Amino acid sequence: MxxxxxxxxxxxxxxxxxxxxxxxxxxxxxxxxxxxxxxxxxxxxxxxxxxxxxxxxxxxxxxxxxxxxxxxxxxxxxxxxANRAHGDSRLITIGCHPTIASYFLPKAFRAIQKENPSYQVRLSHDLSRTIQTGVQQGMIDVGIVVNAVPSPDLIVRQLAQDEVCIWRSTHVQDQVTDKVFCNLALFQTQALLRKWKDRPANVIDTDSLELIVRFVNEGLGYGIVPARAVALLNAKNCERVPKTPAFNDTISIVYRPEFGKHPAEKAIVENLKKSVK
Structure with missing residues (x-):
């Protein structure tokens, strides 16, 4: 046990x-x-x-x-x-959606590795709502969560803003217009599909936001993804579809009140905060 x-x-x-x-x-x-x-x-x-x-x-x-x-x-x-120099080999589990991880973790890990290479970190990837539940249940130490639900049992600190938008290829005349690529498991996607007038009927579901960006960049259809995901992949052929709805996201770091007192835990929290500056 x-x-x-x-x-x-x-x-x-x-x-x-x-x-x-x-x-x-x-x-x-x-x-x-x-x-x-x-x-x-x-x-x-x-x-x-x-x-x-x-x-x-x-x-x-x-x-x-x-x-x-x-x-x-x-x-x-x-x-x-007592046999460790600073007790920094504590295993810490960080939970976040894999795309969200790409925004922040490389920069955060660079700082962590520089401070003390002995930190042990495990990554857990899932939807934000599942990550927050994992933090509440004690299965995940710290989560990077999109649109975290306030809870008296958790500390929620805002890291950044993002915007989920509807995208198309800049080469509009060469773009396939009867398809939209999106992740139907995300409530942001569902909200935008309901509000999008005259949207394509052919909706293709995928849980890879990176793949959606690449499909749009190649002119294979419309896509619903966060602006940060487009910027991350430097998708120069992607542009927002004019006069279509968008969904504002808040990205936060979430952890239990007892987390952050150990030196390794505190370093993780601080470097995650710094990674978005």
Whole structure:
């Protein structure tokens, strides 16, 4: 069974607290975030750790037993950490759509590698809504999310703006006009298709935004993609279709309140922020 170290640390820190609120204040995180952390640990252990009442919290017999084990486990990890120069080999999972990753990660990784080449990073690629869910569930440490949904359990910091538009080839006379290439899994695409008057009936679905840009650039049809994706590929034959709708996107970095205290975590967050300047 895998446990999140943060959950163990939160459990140990609040074991002597009278209430969840007191424990959250001690840790410097929100009460909902702490409650979720303890709930996740209880699910991992298959055991209730605290009695909860209006008067506060108290350790159950199982909680007392696991508190001793958690302290021993963290002490062992501290011993391992003492053998590292700065404890920077912590594995961090970054989640984002693969196209979004292309916008920011190369520049961010260059800075990270320069600061400390021992950072261990795992990348997880999916739609933004799936990435945010992964962050909320503790499966992903930090996400780069398009149009993140506000949540009291998450820290959301805006990185950049983008615009999803309808594109065509600059060689209009040579362009195929009965096809539109797009990713139907994106709600931005669905919104634009509904608003686009006299659009082509032949809609071709693909989850590759890069491929859509290349199709448009070659004059094979219209495409619905973000402006940043077109700029990234330097698609000089692509232009916005006049008098068609667009969808404004906000790209944010999303992580749980307990993330960012470890030096490697803090470096990841800061370099992701700097990568868009």
């Amino acid at each position: 895998d446990f999140r170290i943060t959950d163990l640390k939160n459990f140990v820190e609040i074991a002597t607290s009278r209430t969840m609120r007191e424990g959250a204040d001690k840790l410097g995180i929100t009460q909902p975030a702490l409650s979720e952390s303890i709930k996740r640990l209880e699910q991992d252990l298959g055991e209730v750790l605290f009695y909860r009442s209006r008067s506060g919290i108290a350790l159950t017999p199982g909680g007392q037993k696991n508190l001793k084990l958690a302290r021993e486990a963290l002490a062992s990890l501290d011993s391992l950490g």
